[in-house]
Amino acid sequence: MSDYNEMNIFGEKCGELLKAILDSINDAICVVDENCITRYWNKAAEKLYQIEHDNIINKHIKEFFPNSLLPKIIKERKAYDNIYNSPKEGCYNVISASPLYMNGRLVGGISLDRDVTEFIKTSELLVKAQSNLNVLEHEISIINKNRYSFSQIFGNNKVFRDSIRLARDISKSNINVLITSESGTGKELFARAIHLESGREGYFVPINCSAIPNELIESELFGYSAGAFTGALKSGKIGKIELAHNGTLFLDEIGEMPLGMQPKILRVLENGEMTRIGSEKTIKASIRVIAATNKDLSKMVDEGSFRKDLYYRLNSVVINLPPLRERKDDIPLLVNRFVEDYCMEYGINILGIAPEVMDIFINHNWEGNIRELKNVIERIVVLTKNNNTDVIDSSFLPKNLIGNKKINPYPKQENIFDLNNILNNAEREAIINVMRSTRNNKSHAAKLLNIPRSTLYFKLKKHNLEK
Ligand SMILES: Nc1ncnc2c1ncn2[C@@H]1O[C@H](COP(=O)(O)OP(=O)(O)OP(=O)(O)O)[C@@H](O)[C@H]1O
Ligand SMILES: [Mg+2]
Numbered sequence: 001m002s003d004y005n006e007m008n009i010f011g012e013k014c015g016e017l018l019k020a021i022l023d024s025i026n027d028a029i030c031v032v033d034e035n036c037i038t039r040y041w042n043k044a045a046e047k048l049y050q051i052e053h054d055n056i057i058n059k060h061i062k063e064f065f066p067n068s069l070l071p072k073i074i075k076e077r078k079a080y081d082n083i084y085n086s087p088k089e090g091c092y093n094v095i096s097a098s099p100l101y102m103n104g105r106l107v108g109g110i111s112l113d114r115d116v117t118e119f120i121k122t123s124e125l126l127v128k129a130q131s132n133l134n135v136l137e138h139e140i141s142i143i144n145k146n147r148y149s150f151s152q153i154f155g156n157n158k159v160f161r162d163s164i165r166l167a168r169d170i171s172k173s174n175i176n177v178l179i180t181s182e183s184g185t186g187k188e189l190f191a192r193a194i195h196l197e198s199g200r201e202g203y204f205v206p207i208n209c210s211a212i213p214n215e216l217i218e219s220e221l222f223g224y225s226a227g228a229f230t231g232a233l234k235s236g237k238i239g240k241i242e243l244a245h246n247g248t249l250f251l252d253e254i255g256e257m258p259l260g261m262q263p264k265i266l267r268v269l270e271n272g273e274m275t276r277i278g279s280e281k282t283i284k285a286s287i288r289v290i291a292a293t294n295k296d297l298s299k300m301v302d303e304g305s306f307r308k309d310l311y312y313r314l315n316s317v318v319i320n321l322p323p324l325r326e327r328k329d330d331i332p333l334l335v336n337r338f339v340e341d342y343c344m345e346y347g348i349n350i351l352g353i354a355p356e357v358m359d360i361f362i363n364h365n366w367e368g369n370i371r372e373l374k375n376v377i378e379r380i381v382v383l384t385k386n387n388n389t390d391v392i393d394s395s396f397l398p399k400n401l402i403g404n405k406k407i408n409p410y411p412k413q414e415n416i417f418d419l420n421n422i423l424n425n426a427e428r429e430a431i432i433n434v435m436r437s438t439r440n441n442k443s444h445a446a447k448l449l450n451i452p453r454s455t456l457y458f459k460l461k462k463h464n465l466e467k
Pocket of ligand 2: 188252
């Protein structure tokens with residue numbers, strides 16, 4: 001201890017222990033006397049400034065650092081903290097300096113310089129990466145806007161337009177939505193368009209309940225905390241619900257959601273918060289759910305394979321999309337749009353469509369709906385690419401389409417612009433739709449259609465819709 005008491009760092013006899021301590025510090029330390037003559041210079045300072053101890057000792061600090069803070073703090077008798085400084089290009093320090101007093105008398109000043117070059121370089125890289133990310137996110141959002149807006153959902157069929165209108169009308173609210181329809185009719189397209197139109201700041205996060213094994217679905221949805229179970233990631237994992245905060249969670253194929261998971265989802269919807277597996281901490285989860293299914297959920301509720309409470313929570317708004325065979329009047333429009341799109345994508349002149357091909361398209365049953373139609377058209381466009389043809393004729397059609405022509409249960413329409421046909425189809429579609437939404441309750445359906453019950457019976461028979 002006596003070394004400390006006798007020590008006078010400005011004298012010849014500098015305590016060896018103190019010297020060793022100061023040399024082991026990573027910050028550059030410089031001590032000057034009241035005349036700004038350098039009296040102490042540690043190892044870190046030698047390394048940082050590439051100036052040897054013996055060269056700088058007993059020299060005026062300004063000889064080496066014209067802008068040094070030390071003369072200033074001695075003159076002003078004031079300390080400075082964390083001053084950012086770049087003594088030479090590509091080299092960055094943070095400096096703190098303060099006056100030194102002994103027995104109340106000013107005897108000099110001390111400065112501590114921390115080398116933050118690596119830190120600054122890393123943060124510059126981070127800023128650069130962040131700005132690149134912002135540019136990419138912006139570009140992706142433009143692409144998504146172009147691809148997923150309502151303007152990209154094609155169709156003029158009356159029932160279909162009503163579905164679009166309903167989807168648009170509710171998009172800005174926070175109401176949960178259930179989209180029901182056959183496979184390939186545009187459920188995901190609608191869900192994305194609703195999210196985009198909603199203006200919600202968060203992400204659109206899809207999860208396909210049928211594609212994830214039951215044991216994994218909880219961790220996919222809720223995520224888990226660090227070390228929650230063996231095999232879990234060390235850092236923990238964010239779940240889809242958390243990811244969809246302030247955005248939209250798209251629960252695709254909701255009919256496949258395991259029964260055990262359903263009350264957990266319901267709780268999130270009711271409380272607006274969740275916890276990761278293995279964690280106690282509640283996390284805010286302000287999500288809007290859009291669920292989709294090609295199953296009859298109300299029937300599943302009756303059978304006990306879907307929870308009633310969750311069903312009622314999800315079905316505030318039900319959007320039912322008609323299958324393509326019930327909106328045949330849209331087929332020419334869809335065919336022309338897809339032919340155009342694929343010709344552009346594959347870089348060929350836009351092809352015409354032979355009338356007999358359009359006829360086959362209109363009369364095909366389209367079990368796979370618009371997805372099937374799109375795939376058929378892509379295939380045709382690819383086939384015609386090296387064929388030097390301007391028109392798609394029936395030789396390019398897949399066999400199943402030509403085969404179907406004869407066994408098609410739907411009457412062939414001679415002329416799709418025939419007003420009688422159009423009115424007839426519209427009537428048929430309106431009846432199908434009302435019967436579906438009233439779950440085949442005929443007196444309710446007749447009331448909604450504003451026709452006598454007897455007329456409804458007659459029309460059901462006429463359109464071959466009796467069950
Ligand atoms: N009205 C439409 N206009 C343009 N493209 C459409 C339309 N409806 C569907 N599509 C296209 O058809 C394909 C199938 O649509 P989507 O994936 O939304 O159907 P889905 O109902 O979710 O099917 P699944 O039940 O099999 O998941 C997509 O490529 C989509 O872009
Ligand atoms: Mg889908």
